[in-house]
Amino acid sequence: MDAETVLARLAALRAQDAPTHGGRLLSYVYDSGRDDLDDxxxxxxxxxxxxxxxxxxxxxxxxxxxxxxxxxxxxxxxxxxxxxxxxxxxxxxxxxxxxxxxxxxxxxxxxxxxxxxxxxxxxxxxxxxxxxxxxxxxxxxxxxxxxxxxxxxxxxxxxxxxxxxxxxxxxxxxxxxxxxxxxxxxxxxxxxxxxxxxxxxxxxxxxxxxxxxxxxxxxxxxxxxxxxxxxxxxxxxxxxxxxxxxxxxxxxxxxxxxxxxxxxxxxxxxxxxxxxxxxxxxxxxxxxxAAVLGADGFDELTAAMARSTARIVEAARAIDGIAVVGSPTGPMVALAADEGDPARRVDPHLWADAMRAQGFVVQGQPASAQPDGSRLPATAHLTITPVTERVLDEFLAAMAAAADSVRGMPHLDGSVLAAGLLGGADPSALAALDADTAFGLLGAAGLLEPTALHAMAPVLALVEALPPPVVERLLVELLASALDR
Ligand SMILES: Cc1ncc(COP(=O)(O)O)c(C=O)c1O
CATH class of the missing domain: 3.40.640.10 (Type I PLP-dependent aspartate aminotransferase-like (Major domain))
Structure with a gap:
């Protein structure tokens, strides 16, 4: 391939990536919104x-x-x-x-x-x-x-x-x-x-x-x-x-x-x-x-994030069925379901998938058990950046619309799929699965379909339902098999 073709291929591959700029991806990337800093x-x-x-x-x-x-x-x-x-x-x-x-x-x-x-x-x-x-x-x-x-x-x-x-x-x-x-x-x-x-x-x-x-x-x-x-x-x-x-x-x-x-x-x-x-x-x-921004530059970018974070927290608290976890400190927010009324609750994982339909990618975080037996809630995670402010009105409208579209829907239960996958086997044996068996289980769970990761709620439900060592083994296979199968 000549250099031009190679670079065209690179551009085509990059075009399939999650959007790194513009405030539509609320994890992984930290867009200052300033092209001069990128240059x-x-x-x-x-x-x-x-x-x-x-x-x-x-x-x-x-x-x-x-x-x-x-x-x-x-x-x-x-x-x-x-x-x-x-x-x-x-x-x-x-x-x-x-x-x-x-x-x-x-x-x-x-x-x-x-x-x-x-x-x-x-x-x-x-x-x-x-x-x-x-x-x-x-x-x-x-x-x-x-x-x-x-x-x-x-x-x-x-x-x-x-x-x-x-x-x-x-x-x-x-x-x-x-x-x-x-x-x-x-x-x-x-x-x-x-x-x-x-x-x-x-x-x-x-x-x-x-x-x-x-x-x-x-x-x-x-x-x-x-x-x-x-x-x-x-x-x-x-x-x-x-x-x-x-x-x-x-x-x-x-x-x-x-x-x-x-x-x-x-x-x-x-x-x-x-x-x-x-x-x-x-x-x-x-x-x-850091040299170009100096303290004043950091102050300015951080002030924009603080304004956006405050408005997002305020908007989330006003949405029926959503709860903000704790008192977020800094430019991140975790949203959980308000468990008051099942008919009004907004499931955070279904909400995160609904946000994707609204043009924003937010991360779902699975519920998890703590060593004392208590449970940490399923949440949706928002990483706010300086550029968030540019799309803030659209984002707030999307938050509300996504909530309206899933309100009252129950949290997905992955236990049936998990039980089917485990098939009565001892989970400790499954944690030591060989690559072919693990790959087979991924296929049976539908996780090898190209569209599987578009809706994260079912995947997160499976993560919640399976014992962590089994999930961990399957996730290793999911990522590894993309490189060698
Ligand atoms: C609190 C905290 N510690 C450590 C890390 C790991 O950072 P990295 O992904 O750069 O390895 C992260 C990443 O998000 C983080 O949020």
Whole structure:
């Protein structure tokens, strides 16, 4: 193929993607609405295209950009000179490295055996991944199902010498709940437990939030006892994907994040991050955007999001049958059904599918069980961005129309389909399914049809009804088989 044909194919493939710009996709993308920032990011990436971020001694530009970006983050999150930072490839990498650092400093303090990671059930899945990869026991603490918020005392009650790290969110992804950072930090400090604030999604928005709706308490390094904090520039820093920062209190503590080896026959490897060779493009793009925006630019974009969020919350509360979960802090909202009157309730998953028919893509989140047996509700998640304001009137009208179209319809029950799929088999055996059997089950559930993922409510119902290990195995097969079948 010649270059023109290749690029035409790329354009055709991209045209099938969810819309990244214009405020119609309310998850995954963070559209500032400013073309100049997109152009700036593209130019910065182009300038760094051949560079290898692996070695900042060979590519001095990388060290300068990273240092300046970290200085900006330190200022934004009230970090003093005792806070060291790293630019990473994204939220998950920042979270993994926070857990690795805490685990290794716990070991260095004399901890032996398998340490615990204590966190609310709403903590981002990246910490479940970190616990699995780094071999920590994940100790999940139930949140209040009505607010999505963990009680500081419940979390602190788990603190003991085997806890390597506690994590709280500012705010949490599922319910936009700001955990009680200061109270947990005070208890963590007393117990000698490290505390990570996961501000991956909210950090760069909360830091610039106007007074109304802003966190009433400090939640960053202004709080003694916070030992690390992650915040993603590829979310509310409006940079292309591939850039987050991890800040850690205590230079010696932070050095445990690093990996170095000089004893293999090749070049000495000294990395603060998980990757070896890496792109410096997203770093340069984030650096450029932060420099051009400055605090005033962030203030302006955040004010637009705050206005949109307030109007969306107000509109949702006014819609018969819909309930807003808790008090959203930052530019996200979770909507659940108002369970008062079955004839009036608006099921969030059916509503999310109905929103698609109205031209907006919103994410459904399954109901889930907490360790104490309580249940977190099925919800629809809205990620609000600066550009939301441009389509706000249309969005509010769509919210109401979608609710009207599904009001009174019951939440889909996936148990019949789930029982059919399980066929009386032991779920623990199904979690270890071979690829062919798993693929067969996906087909039987209708999930291989090209249109299956257009209506998410049935898929979410199945996720709710099947045991998590079985769903997880099937979802792995769904994504893997798209690449090899
Ligand atoms: C609170 C929180 N932490 C961590 C992550 C993981 O970030 P990433 O998808 O960049 O790996 C997210 C992503 O949405 C998040 O919301």
């Amino acid at each position: 700036l990011a593209a130019a910065a990436i182009r300038a760094m295209q051949p560079v290898n971020g692996l070695d900042p001694t060979a590519f001095r530009s990388v060290a300068v950009l990273e240092r300046e970006l970290l200085d900006f983050a330190r200022e934004v999150f009230h970090a003093g000179p005792d806070v060291a930072g790293t630019a990473t490839s994204g939220g998950t990498e920042s979270c993994l490295l926070a857990v690795k650092t805490a685990r290794d400093s716990w070991r260095q303090r004399g901890g032996t055996g398998r340490p615990r990671l204590v966190a609310p059930t709403t903590v981002h899945a990246a910490f479940r991944k970190a616990a699995a990869l780094l071999d920590l026991e994940l100790d999940l603490v139930p949140v209040d199902p009505a607010t999505g918020r963990v009680a500081a005392g419940t979390l602190a009650a788990r603190f003991a010498p085997d806890v390597a790290l506690a994590v709280v969110s500012a705010p949490s992804y599922p319910f936009a709940a700001l955990d009680p950072v200061a109270e947990v930090a005070a208890a963590a400090q007393t117990a000698g437990v490290d505390l990570h604030v996961d501000a991956c999604i909210g950090g760069f928005a909360l830091a610039f939030w106007p007074d109304e709706g802003a966190p009433p308490q400090p939640w960053d390094f202004a709080v003694p006892g916070v030992t690390s904090l992650s915040a993603d520039l590829h979310k509310y820093g409006y940079a292309p994907k591939g850039i987050s920062v991890l800040l850690q209190r205590g230079l010696d503590r932070q050095r445990r994040q690093w990996f170095a080896t000089s004893s293999w026959p090749g070049y000495p490897v000294v990395n603060a991050t998980l990757l070896g060779s890496k792109s410096a493009g997203p770093l340069a793009a984030a650096w450029a955007i």
